[in-house]
Amino acid sequence: PEALGVGAHGSFHAALVRLSAEGDLKARLLLSALSHFAAKGYDGVQVKEVAEEAGVSKPTLYYHFGSKEGLFRQLCLVALASMAVRIQALVEPFLAAPIKDPKVQEAACLRLCRSYLDLLLESQEFTGFILRTIAVPSPDSGFRDLMPLVEKGLSPLGLFMHHVFGTHLEQARKEVLLFTSLVGSLIEEKLRD
Numbered sequence: 001p002e003a004l005g006v007g008a009h010g011s012f013h014a015a016l017v018r019l020s021a022e023g024d025l026k027a028r029l030l031l032s033a034l035s036h037f038a039a040k041g042y043d044g045v046q047v048k049e050v051a052e053e054a055g056v057s058k059p060t061l062y063y064h065f066g067s068k069e070g071l072f073r074q075l076c077l078v079a080l081a082s083m084a085v086r087i088q089a090l091v092e093p094f095l096a097a098p099i100k101d102p103k104v105q106e107a108a109c110l111r112l113c114r115s116y117l118d119l120l121l122e123s124q125e126f127t128g129f130i131l132r133t134i135a136v137p138s139p140d141s142g143f144r145d146l147m148p149l150v151e152k153g154l155s156p157l158g159l160f161m162h163h164v165f166g167t168h169l170e171q172a173r174k175e176v177l178l179f180t181s182l183v184g185s186l187i188e189e190k191l192r193d
Contacts, residue, residue, distance in 0.1 A: 012082035013123045026064055028054045030078060033071050038125030038188075042072060042133060069142065076146055079126045083119065084153035090115045091156035099164050112160060120183050127180075128188035154180060 013034070019027035032053040036045045047068050051061040065071040090112060099105050120127040133143060151173060158172035167175075 011122050012079050013126070015082070016078075025054075025056065025060075029056065029061055029064060029071065030075050033075050034125050037072060037075070038128055042068075047071070072143075073146070076143070077149070079123065080146070080149045080153050083123075083126075084149075086119055087116070087153055088156050090119070091160045094160055095163055105164050108160075108164060112157075116157065117183065120180070120187070124187050124190070127184050128190070151177070 013031075016027045016031040016034070020031050029050065032050045033045070036050050036053070045068065047061055048058055050071065051058045054061070061071065065074055094108050094112065099108055154176045155173070157176045158167075158169055161167040161172035161175065162169050
């Protein structure tokens with residue numbers, strides 16, 4: 001996130017656009033890959049298409065990322081790290097003191113939910129396909145190992161639920177993943193339409 005210049009309020013997508021415009025080749029490749037993976041799914045993407053859209057050759061893409069899987073993994077790592085920073089910043093203000101009053105709890109929940117939805121919606125390609133690919137992998141998915149990064153990034157939301165409602169952390173983790181997966185499915189459907 002620091003390399004992208006993404007802080008508590010910056011989107012990784014916007015950072016990739018900015019760096020790409022400044023001539024950063026890796027950012028241009030990741031930006032191209034993001035749109036291709038979101039539109040066609042992992043199996044539907046050909047490295048040649050991503051390279052051509054980015055204005056480079058296939059060997060150049062392979063030099064920087066090693067393979068299509070390496071490209072996808074790097075995209076996931078960049079996006080997940082950026083989202084983790086943003087989610088932590090969303091939740092921190094609520095964890096400072098106990099929240100016991102029901103009206104304050106409701107207001108805090110609504111504020112956090114809106115902020116989290118805004119975060120998911122600002123990077124629709126990532127949320128729609130890529131995050132769902134990791135969070136709800138098929139049995140033969142080669143990306144199950146990225147799931148701990150998803151859970152780590154979303155864990156502040158579980159801490160919020162635990163802090164405000166006393167929800168057991170394992171239950172909070174499941175609910176946050178379910179919510180994120182549902183939103184991801186809706187966004188993916190919207191992007192396909």
